[in-house]
Amino acid sequence: MIANFQGLTLSEKSRLPHWWWRAVSGYLLWMLLLAIFGQHWVFARQQQQSAAQAERLAAFIRYEIGRYADVAATIAKSEPLVALVQQADFPALNRYLYDLQQASQSADVYLLDPAGLVLASSNYQSDSSYVGRDFGFRPYVQAAVKGENGQYYALGHTSGRRGYYYSAPVYQQQRLIAIIALKIDLEPIEQQQQAIAGLNGWHFLVTGQSQEVFLSDKPDWRFKTLQQQHLSAAEKERYLTQPLSPLGQQQQAALLAPAYGLWQMPVASSHQSFLPFSLELPEFGWQLVLLQRPQNAPLGWLLLFGTLCYLGSALGWLWLRERRKRRLQLLQHNQALEQRVLARTAELADTNQRLVLQISRREQTESALAQTEQELVQAAKLATIGSLSASLNHELNQPLTALQSYTQNTQRMLEKSMVTEATANLGAMLKLIQRLSNIIAQFKDFSRPGSGKNQPVELQKTLLDALGIVQHQCQRQGVKTRLKQPEQPLWVLVDPIQLEQVLVNILTNGLHAMLQTPEPGFSIVLESDQQQALIRIRDNGPGIEPHHLERIFEAFFTTKQRDGLGLGLSISQRIMQSFGGSLQVANHPPQGAEFTIRLPLHSPLQAPLPAPLQQPEPYAGASDA
Template identity: 30%
Template sequence: MMLRFDPSTYVWRLFAAFWIVVAVVAVVGWGEIARRDAKASALRQASTAAALHASVLRSELERHRSLPMVMALDPDLADLLTDPGLGPSVLNLKFEGLARDVRAAAIYLLDTGGTALAASNWREPTSFVGSNYRFRPYFHEAMRDGQAAFFALGTVSGRPGLYLSRRVDDPAGRPIGVIVAKVEFDVLEQDWRASGEPTYVTDSNGVVLITTVPDWRFRTTQPLSQAQRRQFSLEHTSGTAALADMPFPAGRDDLIRISQGLPSDLYARTVQPLADMGWTLTLLSASRAQIARATLAAQTLALLSVALLAGLSGILLRRRQRARLRAVEAEAARLELERQIDLRTVELRNANTRLSHEIDERRRLEKSRQDLQDELIQANKLATLGQIAAGVAHEINQPIAAIRTHADSAGLYLDRSDTAAAARSLSTIGGLTERIGAITDELRAFSRKTRSEVVAVAVDAAIDGTLLLIGARLRERGVRLSRDVPVPGLRVRAERNRLEQVILNLLQNAVEALEGVADPTIVIAVRQTGSRVTIAVSDNGPGVSPEVRDRLFTPFTTDKADGLGLGLVISRDIVTGFGGELTYRPGPAGTTFQIVLARAK
C-alpha cells in the first residue's frame, strides 16, 4: 500500500511547532521581565515606606534627645545635687509634669553615686527615688563622656525603652550628677503596626530594639559569639533575653521568603540607616500577590500576543492556500458562468420584454385611474351644481327683475327729461349686471374641469366664491352663517376651484344636516398654527350617527336616504392631493370637519 504525501499537512505541522516554541519563549521571557519590574517596583514602594518610618523615628528621637540637655541647665537640679537636704518635692512635681507633657516614660535625677534623688514616678509603687543605677551603662558613660544613649529593659517596669542621659556640672565644671529621660516606643510601634508592614530597628550589633513584631525584640540579625550574647543580655535585659537569631537571614534590599513569625509570604525588604544613632531601620512589604499579578498579566499578554500573531499568520497562510484553490475553481467557475450567462441572457431578454409590457399596462391603468378620479370629481361638481341650481337661479332672477324695473324707470325719467334720475337707474342696472356676471363667472369656473398645479390661494376668496354659489340656499333654509377669519389675506397651498368644491361639499352636508333644527347655524372658522392653516366647518345639527362615524371616509358610506356616500371621499382625496388632510372632529353636539393645509408664503 502506497501512502500519499500531503504537503499542506506538513506545512501546518511546522507552523504549529514554530508558534508553540515562540509561545513558550515569550511566556517565560515576558514573565521574567515582569517579575523583575514588579520586584523593583515593590522595593521602591517599600523604600518609600521605610524612609517615611525612618523620618518619623528621627523626629521622635530628636524631640526627646534635647530634653536631658535642656534639663541639665536647670539650677534646681544643681541645688538638689549639691545640697540633698533641700528635699526632692519641687523636682518630683516638675519631672512629673514634664514627663506627661513630652510623653516620656520616666525622668529622674541621679547623684554621682548613681542613686535617684528625684523622679517623675515618685507617686507610684515602682518609684525610682532611692534606687541605685550605678551599674547602668548610661550612668557611667554620661559621667565619663557628658551624655549617653542606651536601649534596655527597665529593671523595675520590665518595659523596653531608650535611656537618654546627660551629665550635670556645677558652675566650676565639676560633675555633680546625671539627668536621665526614658523614652518608650509603644505608640510608634503601634502606628507602624497599623500600616500592615512589619518593621524593626537594629543597633550596631544587629540586635532588634524596636519592632512591630514583639517576638523579634532582642533577636539578632547577624552572627554574635556566645560571650557577646551573654554580655548584651546582662547589660540590656538583665539576663532575661537569650538573643536568639531572627527567623530569616539578614541582608540588604531584596526579596525574602518568611514562614515564621509572619504570614507565609514573599516580602520586599528595604533598609534605611539612622547614622546619628548607629541604628538601622528595616521594613518588610508583602509582595507575592503584586509580583504574581504582574507576572501573570505579562504572561497572559505574551500568550495573547503570540496567539494573535499566530492567528494572523494562520489566516495569511490559509488565504494563500485558498487563493491557489480559488484560482483553479475560478477558471472552472468562469466557464460555467459563461454558459449560465448565455442561458440567463435569453431569460432576461424575455423577462425584460414582459416587464416593459407590464409597465406600459400599469401606466395605462394609472392614467385611467386618474382620469376616472377627475371624472368623479367633475361629476361631483355637476351634482353639487344641480343641487344648488334653484338657489342660483333665484339669486340671478332677483337682479334681472330689478334690472327690468330700473330700465322701465329710466325710460320714464327720460320721457320727463329727468336725466339725473335716469342716470341713477342706469348706474344701478350696471351694478346688478356686475353681480349677475360675478355669479355666472363663479358658476362657469366651478363647473370647468380643472387640474392645475398647487399654488397660493387666498382663503377669503375661496370662501367668498363658495358663498356666491350656496348663499341663496342658506337664506332659503334660514341658516345663519358665521365667519371667523381673524387673519385677512391668509393664503394656503391649494387649487382654488377644487378647494371651493371641498368647502361647498362640507356646507352642503351641513345644510342638509340642519333640516328641522331650530335656529340652524353654520360656522366657518380659520386658524393659523405655525406653518399650518385649519379651515373648520361646524354646524349645530344632530351630528354623525355612531354606526357611520368609524366608516365616514369609506366609499358608499352615508346616513342620508338619497346619498351615495362619495362626497367626503372625493373631498378627502382632493385635500390629500394638496398635501393636507380632511378630518372629522367629534363634539358634544353638531358636526365639525377640519381642512388642514400648508400655509403659503
C-alpha cells in the first residue's frame, strides 16, 4: 500500500481523501510511540534485573565484610590478650594472633602500641611481616587512639593488596595499652564475583568517597576515577603510591529512551555502551555500580505487532463480516501464548542455572566451615581448661604442700633412725603422688584432640569423667550435685572426647551462673526411652534471660562481661548434631536453666563388652540421689 502511494504523482496525491493522510500519520505516530514504549520497557526490565543482581552482590559484600565488624572489639576484650600485652610476651602474642587469624579466616590480625607501631602480628613468620612497621598515620589507628572502634578501606602499605580494616582499643583499668587491628582481604571477594559476572554477561565496579574505582571485575577499571577531580591528601594516603587516572567513560542519552543514560566504557581498545545501575553502600562509604549491555527493543516484532494492532483497530467493524479476520486474531493469540511459554521456559532455565551456582558456593562454604569448626572445637576445649585453672592450681597445691611437709619430717626421722615412722610417711607420700597423677591424667585426657571418628561409648562413664573434671571447681564453690542414673549402662555412638567437652562446657557454664547463688547445686538425670538417651543438667542459678534464649547457640554470642568469646555452646550444639542428636536449653521454674542432650542409643550387640559401671568417688560437698 505504501509502495503504491509512493508511485503516485503529485496531482494524484492531492486527490487522496483526508482520512488517508490521517491514517498514515496516525500509523507513523503509533509506531514511533510503540518503539519508544518498547525501548523503555526493555530498559526497565534490565534495570529490574540489575537491581536484583546488585542487591545480591551488595548482600554478599555486606556479609563477607560485615561479619568481622565485632571481631576486633571482641578480641580487644579478651583476657589472654590483655595478659600477654601486660607481660610484653611478644612471641606468645604472635602465636596467639596467628591462632585468632586462622580461627576467624581473616587476612591478618595485628597489635599496635598507642603510637601506631606494630608490636605483634599473625604474619610474623612471613617476609612481609607487619612487626616493627608504623601505621600511626592510618585513620583506623587514630580512631582507636580516641577510644573508638575504627573501620577503613585502603591499599595495604606492606602487602599492596586492597583490604578493609577494623580496629578497637585495648584497655587495662581504663588505660589504653594497645590497639588491635583486623584486615579482610577484598581480592578473594572480587575474584569470586568476577567469575559470576563473566558467566552472566555483566560487570560491576565499587567506587569510594572520591569516585575512585576500588573494586571491579575488570582489572583495567581498577584505580581509575569517574570524575576529573583532585584527591585530598587523606584520599591519597589511602592509595599511597598507586596512581589514580581518569577512567575516560562518557555518558549519553539513549536514542529512544532519553530518560535512561548510557555509559560509554573503555573495553580493550574501544568503547562499549552499558546500562548502569547504582546502589549505595553507606556502611562502607561505597557506591556499587552494576553495568550490563543495553538491549534494543525488538523493532521487527514491534513493527509487526503495531501494524497488526493498527489494522485490527481500523478494520474492527468488519470483524463480524469477515471470518478471515477472526482466524487472524486467533493466530495472534496462539503466537502470544507461544511467546509467553518460551519466555517462561527461559526464566526457569535461568533460575535453574542460578540455583546450581548457589548450591556449588554453599558446598564450598560448608567445607570451609567444617574445617574451621574443628579448630574452634579444640580452642573452646582449651578455653574451658583455662577457666578451671584456678581450681586445678588449688587441687595441686594441697598435695604438693603436704609432700613438702612429709619430706621434711621423713628426713628428720631418718636422721634419728626412726625407720618405721619414715616408712609410714613414704606410704602417705605415694598416695599423694597417685592423687596428683589422677588429677593431671583427667585434664590430659580432656585436652587432647578428638579422633574425629565415632565409637561405642558408655554414657555413664563419660558423664562421670566430665564430673571429675569440674569436681575441684564444685568443691571451691560448695556446689552440691544430685545424680540420678539407670543401673544398666547406656551405649551411644560418638567421639568420647567431643562428648566430654560438651558436658564440661555445660557444667562450667552452670558453675559460672551460680557464682552468686546462696546454695548452688546441680541436678543431673540420665535416662532413656526405646530409641534415645537423655541427659538433663539443671542448675539453680538465675537462669537465662528470655530474650537471650533464641540467641544462646549463636557463635560469638555471650552474656559474660569479661570471659569467653561466645563459642562454647555454638560448638557444643554442632557436635551434638554431628552425632545425630540435639542440644536444647530452657529455663526451669522456679529458677535455673536446664540443658537437655538427646543421643540415639547404640545397640549393645555392636559395642564391646562393657566393664561394670563404676560409681564415682564421693565429691566433696556433693551428694548423690
